[in-house]
Amino acid sequence: MIKGVMFDFSGTLFRIESAAQWLRAVATKVGLDVPEGELDTCVSRLEQFGAQPGGVPPRTVPPHLEALWRERDLTAERHRAAFTALTREAKLPAADLAEALYERSQLSGAWLPYPDAEETLRALRGRGIPVAVVSNIGWDMRPVFRDHGVDDLVDVYVLSFERGVKKPDPRIFQMACDQLGVDPGDALMVGDEPVADVGAATLGCRVHLVDPLPVDQRPRALAEVLQLL
Known part of the structure; x- marks a missing residue:
């Protein structure tokens, strides 16, 4: 589960x-x-x-x-x-x-949310399922979430430049699971990179990959995540 x-x-x-x-x-x-x-x-x-x-x-x-x-x-x-x-x-x-x-x-x-990003995050919040953003990145993108009105739907940000470790190193996924208060075997990682994001599987997390298409070409890939729960 x-x-x-x-x-x-x-x-x-x-x-x-x-x-x-x-x-x-x-x-x-x-x-x-x-x-x-x-x-x-x-x-x-x-x-x-x-x-x-x-x-x-x-x-x-x-x-x-x-x-x-x-x-x-x-x-x-x-x-x-x-x-x-x-x-x-x-x-x-x-x-x-x-x-x-x-x-x-x-x-x-300069950033656009995918069309189903907010509804997916909101649906997870409605189900009581906590959310972490786990990113290989060199700057603080929390303001992007705030300015697009979805920051309140994210519980934890685990960013490589703040932690000194990056995906696919399993330690960064463990940090996220620890902060979410869930066992890795009960966690799902959703990403677009088949090397970096699949690193979560090392801990026993389920992994679901989406295609990093332009936003107007990928309307429903995130909503499909809800079917995996």
Whole structure:
């Protein structure tokens, strides 16, 4: 019987805006006029290097950044350093947009909840099932939940940069279960990453994976979780 549910953040409950929207918003803010064709080229380079937090994973990580990339979620400093360095590798048409883009990725307006996120969290609350958000991340995304009106539906946040341990290490899932007051065998982990999130199975947790599609392409994947309880 499931007595507690853990959710991943990015790609599971929320999804960041497209890389094109991300770049366009920052270019507009700093007064940089980027022609549409050039913007598309810049977006392709950003996606190649996986420079957008919460966006597509990198297809290319330069050798000198590999160690930093592996450790990016362990501290706020490494997270910022990794993503701003990858942005600079993309050679954008301005002296340095890396910091501005990184700051944009932490704004609540850059994140959209999946259509069924609130109803699923609210249904769990109605059933008396506590919820934890367990995320590999380098910044505090609690304000995203508050600004989208769902923070009161989350009981516990277990964030890698605050704990110094990241998924798939079973210790981070154990921390979440301990704070929820449930045995791992009575917990469900819902995520989108088949390596990181499946780490919960090591403890005996059930695991359910969803596809990290854009929000308009995935309307009901979270609501299906309720059928597993």
